[in-house]
Amino acid sequence: MNEKARSGRGADILLILMMVLPLVAAMALKILNTPASEGVVIEGAMVYFSANPNADLNAVISTDLIITDAQINSWLVMISITGLCLFLTRDLREKPVSARQHVAEWIVEKVEGLVSGNMGDFHVNSFAPFVCAVLALSAFSSLMSLIGVFAPTSDLSTVAGWAVLVFLIITAYKACCGPRIYVRSFTSDGPVVAVLNVISEVATPFSMAFRHYGNVMSGAVISVLVAAALKGLSSLVLGWLPGALGQIPLLQVGLPAILSIYFDIFSGALQAYIFAMLTMLYVGGGFPEEEYIARHSAAAAPKAAA
Amino acid sequence: MQSLGVISINLWQVLISLANLGILFLLVKKFLFQPVRNILAQRQAHVDQLYAEADEAKAKAEADQGLWAERMAGARAEADSLIADAREAARRTGDILLDEAKSRADGIVRQAEEEAELEKRRAEEEVRREMADLSTSLAGKLLGREISAEDHRALIDSFLDELDQQKGAL
Numbered sequence: 001m002n003e004k005a006r007s008g009r010g011a012d013i014l015l016i017l018m019m020v021l022p023l024v025a026a027m028a029l030k031i032l033n034t035p036a037s038e039g040v041v042i043e044g045a046m047v048y049f050s051a052n053p054n055a056d057l058n059a060v061i062s063t064d065l066i067i068t069d070a071q072i073n074s075w076l077v078m079i080s081i082t083g084l085c086l087f088l089t090r091d092l093r094e095k096p097v098s099a100r101q102h103v104a105e106w107i108v109e110k111v112e113g114l115v116s117g118n119m120g121d122f123h124v125n126s127f128a129p130f131v132c133a134v135l136a137l138s139a140f141s142s143l144m145s146l147i148g149v150f151a152p153t154s155d156l157s158t159v160a161g162w163a164v165l166v167f168l169i170i171t172a173y174k175a176c177c178g179p180r181i182y183v184r185s186f187t188s189d190g191p192v193v194a195v196l197n198v199i200s201e202v203a204t205p206f207s208m209a210f211r212h213y214g215n216v217m218s219g220a221v222i223s224v225l226v227a228a229a230l231k232g233l234s235s236l237v238l239g240w241l242p243g244a245l246g247q248i249p250l251l252q253v254g255l256p257a258i259l260s261i262y263f264d265i266f267s268g269a270l271q272a273y274i275f276a277m278l279t280m281l282y283v284g285g286g287f288p289e290e291e292y293i294a295r296h297s298a299a300a301a302p303k304a305a306a
Numbered sequence: 307m308q309s310l311g312v313i314s315i316n317l318w319q320v321l322i323s324l325a326n327l328g329i330l331f332l333l334v335k336k337f338l339f340q341p342v343r344n345i346l347a348q349r350q351a352h353v354d355q356l357y358a359e360a361d362e363a364k365a366k367a368e369a370d371q372g373l374w375a376e377r378m379a380g381a382r383a384e385a386d387s388l389i390a391d392a393r394e395a396a397r398r399t400g401d402i403l404l405d406e407a408k409s410r411a412d413g414i415v416r417q418a419e420e421e422a423e424l425e426k427r428r429a430e431e432e433v434r435r436e437m438a439d440l441s442t443s444l445a446g447k448l449l450g451r452e453i454s455a456e457d458h459r460a461l462i463d464s465f466l467d468e469l470d471q472q473k474g475a476l
Binding site: 044046059063066070071075082089101105107108132133134137156158160162 | 310
């Protein structure tokens with residue numbers, strides 16, 4: 001019994017390390033690779049690896065294989081989330097004795113309630129884990145900026161990847177009853193509306209990606225600008241103080257923290273929620289459920305008869 | 307260390323990010339949703355089983371209650387019939403005793419009446435004899451001579467009979 005409890009505690013410690021160490025590693029990478037810079041610098045993800053050394057890194061659209069800290073931080077966040085899942089679901093009991101089992105059940109039930117409320121009960125089983133993954137990855141990626149590292153969500157490519165996946169899922173669900181019904185979902189209201197429908201359909205991944213990226217990135221930009229302005233103001237007001245005392249940007253204490261609460265925590269969580277919500281609404285709205293069920297039961301009926 | 311532009315998009319990064327979300331979906335499904343759903347289903351099954359057992363026990367209790375009520379009613383009816391039987395038997399026994407006592411009393415009364423009649427008759431006989439004796443001695447004294455008692459008695463008897471006849475005629 002004692003032996004078991006001790007090994008359980010050991011596994012707990014390992015899983016907590018699995019959650020915390022990736023964040024520490026991200027901070028260490030950031031500190032080791034940040035060049036000492038002067039002035040205001042607003043730039044995208046740092047490139048750690050490039051398959052083509054002569055690649056033009058300032059191009060808006062590129063096809064070279066590069067690994068930036070957006071990817072690295074994404075992977076570290078994924079490891080953290082997996083560790084959290086393992087930690088929460090370790091040692092589940094039929095009669096819950098631990099707080100973390102309550103947390104795990106609360107998460108699952110809340111996400112399932114969200115999915116069933118927005119998409120109907122038909123999708124709960126298949127879609128709840130995906131929505132949970134979107135929420136967790138987006139929220140924790142945005143929260144990465146709290147520990148001072150590059151938030152993967154302020155990289156357009158990262159968010160665009162999620163939006164493309166969501167678009168593929170939307171299309172797959174819309175086309176699940178054959179191409180005829182898929183085409184009819186656009187053209188049912190006449191040719192003029194059909195053109196608009198196609199444009200809005202194609203715009204979906206772009207709007208999702210730019211909304212998420214723009215909100216997080218703009219928060220980061222405003223934070224940097226305010227911090228830089230406060231530093232300038234500080235040296236202007238307090239510069240007369242002798243020696244090193246005048247160099248300390250005392251005015252940076254306070255306001256950036258309040259901005260961080262809004263941009264890093266509130267906006268990050270909100271964008272995660274919005275992204276998940278739009279995913280559910282687009283997929284649930286595009287899916288011809290009645291048609292699907294009718295076909296499904298029609299296909300199942302002869303099988304049952306035979 | 308170089309950086310990308312703020313607004314830049316890279317095909318490989320898009321693909322990697324897409325794959326990342328797909329992989330995290332599988333991880334979350336495998337390590338969070340499956341275990342929690344399993345334990346919830348297990349709990350639901352247990353709760354269902356408990357409910358079924360409770361329903362069964364309740365149905366059994368109700369059946370038992372019906373049975374006991376029936377049995378109680380049967381016992382009460384049985385007790386009632388026992389009491390009625392006993393009362394009937396007692397009444398019958400009492401009647402028999404009463405009849406017996408009455409008939410015995412009647413017998414006693416009749417016997418007493420008979421004895422009284424006998425006694426009366428004996429007393430009449432006695433009186434008659436006394437009268438005969440008395441009249442004999444009185445007549446003997448009056449006549450001064452002794453007449454035979456036998457004759458005398460016959461005479462008196464005839465006289466008395468005559469008297470009786472007269473009395474009957476009256």
